[in-house]
Each structure stands twice: as structure tokens, then as C-alpha cells.
Amino acid sequence: MIPLVLYVLLASAMFTIGLYGLLTQRNGIKLMMCVEILLNSANINLVAFSAYLPNVNGQVFALFSIALAAAEAGVGFAILIVLYRLYGTIELDNINALRW
């Protein structure tokens, strides 16, 4: 069996990658992808701990989280499509109509 610490390392690595992307990227789709990576790092943790405990609750949580992520992605991409139609770009720096 793969030791738990490897899962946690994988999850930490993914979380850091996601956070790094979120902080540095300006493209809307890239941001959405980073958010997905963050969510999935959490999912990995949930599933891993659930398998080790053993307690099925964590896997149920992971399923909820995936469904939630799907919904969030749906809404997010819809917004990005509308933004693209309006401005012809999804570079978030250029979308600043309501800014001071």
C-alpha cells in the first residue's frame, strides 16, 4: 500500500501549484483551471484519509466536492463566455469597467 504521506505530499504539491497559478495568472480560463487543481488537491486528501481510516464519509465528501466543482465551472465558464463576447478578451486585467 502506498504510504499516506505520499498522498499528502501530492495534495500539497497540487495545492501549491494551484495557488501559484491563481496568484500569477491573468487569463480567466487559466484561473478556472487553477481553482480546479485546488479543489482536486483537497479531494485527494479526502479520499486518501477516507481509505486509511477507514471511513467512507471522506469519499462522500469528495463526491459532493466534485459535483460542486462541476457546477462552479459551469457558472464560471458561462461568465467567461459572456465576457469574451462583450470585450473580445478574457484577460481579466482588461476587464475593469467598474474599477475606480
Add this chain to the structure above:
Amino acid sequence: MYQDYAYLIVGLPVLAFVLTIFLGWHLPKGGGFFTVLATFAGFILSFGIFREIYPNDEIVHQSMHWFASFNAGILIDPLAIVMLLMVTFVCTLIHTYALGYMEGDPGMARYFAEAGLFTAAMLGLVFSDNLLQLFIFWELVGLCSYLLIGFWYRKPSAASAAKKAFLVTRVGDVMFLAGIVLLYTNMVKLNLTLPDGAYLLQFQTIYDSLTLIPPDQLTWIAVLLFGGAVGKSGQFPLHVWLPDAMEGPTTVSAMIHAATMVTAGVYLVARMFPLFYAAPNALMVVAYVGAFTALFAATMGLVMFDIKRVLAYSTVSQLGYMMAGLGIGAAMGAFSVGVSMFHLIGHSFFKALLFLCAGSVIHAVGTNDMREMGGVLKHMKWTGLTMLAGSLTLAGFPLTTGFFSKDEIIVTAFEHGAMGFGWLPYIFAILAALLTAIYTFRLWFLVFDGEARSDYHKHESPWIMLGPLVILAIFALFMGMPSQENFYHYVGNNFEHYGVDFEELAVIGGHHVEHGAHAVHEPFIIKILPIIVGVGGILIAALFYSRWKRFDSGMVTSERDPLRHILLKRYYQNEIYTLWFAEKVVYGIALVSNMIDLKIIDGTVNKISAISVGFGGTLRKVQTGVIQNYLTAIVLGLAVLLILIELASMGVAI
């Protein structure tokens, strides 16, 4: 039983005001009958209360908790009940007359609403039981007079007359308020322990504490209160708004000049008479200002050609008599309150009559200018005859009400002089009486006698207007004789209900203590002199202006006569008050104040707000609106926090 409903005397006109202002537009005659009925109901109630309290010489006093240390109260004593009766009675007739006079005016509903409120305010003023409540109604009266004088607000002259009335009376009102504040501070200083139900500024409390307040303070209070009365009652030098108040409908002039508003000032002085009596020199001021006003206004009444302006100056002059009547109380004591109030009541009947007659004439003829009238009697018998009744009364023709009331003031003014308080009030009063008779009959002859001097409309007014005239004429002619002595006694003893000791007050005020009303025996000539000048004045007017004309006014004065010029120019009042005082002095002060307001006061506020805006403008740059920036801050903050917690758990002292 009626006294339990005393509050309705004011309540019903207020209700009429609410009804007419909201529903009047949809009702025939602008809902005017609400106002008429409410005022008439007030008269019935007042009369009922009078019947209840008169036989045993009682007073009605009710009060309810208002706020903090004040109550709202109703006080009906002899002084108040005669005013209540007069105001409700005369106002009922004026409102009835207005049903005919205002017919067809698009603002009828507004007129009756404001007239109802005006009546209510005056009635509330009369039966207040404390000075503060009186002041509130006093201001309400001022507001209503502003609204009514400016009733035809599209006419620039009416709008400016309303503003003038409001501003000039405001000068007096500020003094009145200052007087109240001064009185209040003095009463607070006394640390009175008040009996149950009594409170500061209640008239009873004021009367009780007069002896405790320092006399020099009393004089200041009295003079300030008198300043309020000067403004409201059109005494010199604040009389200038009264003739201009003619810009409103004639019924408004009748209301302002007869029943309400101008009598408020006299009523205030009468109500506070013990205070004036106790204050050294205060009554002297009242007597001299009043007598001077009587003469001053009468001279201007002589030369006016606008029928309403003659009556307006006559009102100012008669109010001067009333003030003088109170002022000579220095010699007569509280008896003078009766004398003055009797003239006030009589005057309100005949002056309302004269104004309503003038309104009837103007209604028919269509002009205010007496030079375009003449011979109106042929076409308007009732108006002419009722106006003759009013004129006879005003001139003090023997056995009319004006004869009893005015002559008593003149005779008491003589006694005032004989007792060594100064002869000027008497001289002014007797001269003014002569002039009164002359200008009154000059008016009557010019309007009703002779030949028509222009092509005016000739028709008598409807009966809804003539009815009140006839009733008022009967009262103006015959009220005086049967009631005079009773009235003097009833109202003159008003202050005995409060246990006011006039002899004690006289010592503070520095008056001689006189026993009995008529301590001096005036010679026979003095007694009949008022009759002589009254009748003589009528004859002089007849010789100059009637069909039996023997003289022409040109024979007395020429066009270049400086005296005539100064009278026609009304003593250059317009030049002094408006052109010099208002436009130079007040405007200059206004400019400076405006500058201070804009640069210093507004400037400070603007500077503070500019600093805030600038600071905010800088600070909002922090809120970039870029999510990543916030996120970075959150992550860094979290990281620092975690490190600190980790260090703390390792035992590192932070």
C-alpha cells in the same frame, strides 16, 4: 357643563381647517360653511361658558401635562371670556360675509382653511394659561396673517406686503421671545417651591412672583414684551406693515384689523398688566408710544385716497388709544384694563363693520380709490347706512359704543395728566379724536355723498354680505351704553382672581397708590370736550367734503405746502424704512453676513469635506479590484499567522 368642552373652541376651527384644506376643493363654496359653523359653535360654547362663570364671577382653569416642566392649559377669566366672545362673534360674521365676498375666487377653499386656522390660533392665544403657549399661538397667528395677506400671491404687491408683515412683526416677536427668556431665567433664579399643578411661566405663577423679581429686571421684561405687542398691534415704529396688509382680500383686512392679530398685542399687555404695573417706567413707555401712535396714524389717515388705507391708519390710531388706555394704568391701576379692553371690543365691532362695508363698496364699484366713487349711497342704501353707523361710532358720536369707550380713555388720560404723570398722552389723544372724526367722515362723504365721479358698477351686495353688516351695525351703535359700567367692573377686577395686590406692586413700580378709580375730579369742559371734538370733526368734514360743501381743501393747504407734502409722503416712511433702512442698512448687513456665511462658515465645512474626500481618494487606491491582489494579501497574512502560531507553540516569546 360648557366649560368641559372649552378645548373645542379651538378644536373645532382646527377641524374646519383640516376639512376645508383637504375636502374644500370638492365642496360648494370651498367648504366655507365648515369654518362658519365651527366659529359659530365656538361662539355658542363661549357664550355658554360666559353664562356659567359670569354670575358668580368664577374662572375656568384646566391644564394637562405637556412636556418636562410645562403644561398645556386653558384659562378663561373675565379678560379671556370677553375676547373669546368678541373673536368668535365677529369672526362668525366675517366668515359668513366672506361666503358672499369670496364667491367665484378659485382659491376659496384655501381662503376658508387659512381663515379657520387664523381664528383657531387667535382663540388659542386668548385662552392660554401660560406665556409659552401664548407665544406659540402668537406665532401661529403671525403665520396665518402672512398666508392671508399674501392670499393673492400672484400679485407682486400682495406677495411683498405679506413678506413685509411677516418680517416686521418678526422684529417684535424676537423681542417677545427675549422677554419670555428673561422672565424665565429670573423665575428660575427664585427657586420657587410651586404648589401642586402650578408651573413656571403660568400666569398665576408669574403674578405671584412679581414682587420677588428685581425691579430693573421687571422693566426690561416689560419693555421686551411690549416690543412684541408693538410689532403685533402695529404701534409706532413697527406699524408699517398694517397699511400694506390691505393687499389681502377685504375680509382678511377685517379679520386682521378687527377681531384677531392686532388685538393680540393689546391683549398681551392687558394679560401681563400686573407685570407692567410693577415695573418702573414700563407703563409710561406704553402710554407715550400708544398716544403718539394714535395721533401719528390719524394724521396720515387724513390724506389717503385708498378707502382701505384710511381704515388701516384708523386701526393703527385706535390701537394707539388702546395701548394708551393701558399705559395710563400708571394712574388708574387695573381699572384701565377694563377701559382699554372695552375700547378693544367696541373697536372690533365697528372696525369689522367699516371694513366689511368698504369691502361691499369695493365689491360693487370695483376700485379702492375714493376719488373715483361718490354718490354710492343712491345705489347701496344698506351698505351706506351701516357704514354711517360704523363711522359715527368711530368718530365717537354721543351714545354710540365708540363714544363710551374712546371718551373714557381720553378722560382717564386727563386724570393721568392731572396726577402728574405727564400731559402728553391726553393732548395726543384729544387731537387724535378730532382727526379721527374728520378722516372718518371725509371717507364717508367722499364715497357715499355727492355725485358719481366715475362710471362704476352700481348694484347692492347680496344679503349674505349685508346680513353681517346689519348685525355689526346694531352692535357698534348700541353695545356700549348698557354694558359699559358692568364691563369696566367685570374686566377691571380680572386680576383679583389671582390675588394680585396692586398696592404692593405700585410701591415696586414707584406709582402713587390711588384709591378708587376716579380720584381726580375733572372739570366739566374736559368731560364734554371729547363730544365737542367728535361732533366738530364731523362738521368740519361735512363743510369740506359733503354736498353742503363751503370750503375746499385747497383753501387750507396748497400743493406746495410742506405739511401736506409730508403727510402725502406718509412722513417719508417708505423712504426711511424701505429705501434707507431695508435697502441700505439691512442689505449691507446681509451682504456682510452672506460673505461670512460663504467664506468662513461654509468655507470651514467645505475644507473639512475636501480633506476627507482627498484622503478617501488616496485610500481607495488600496482597493484595486484585482482579486489576485487580495488573494496574495490573504495568503501572505495566513502564512505569517501560521508561522507565529508555530513559533508560539515552540515556546518562543513573541
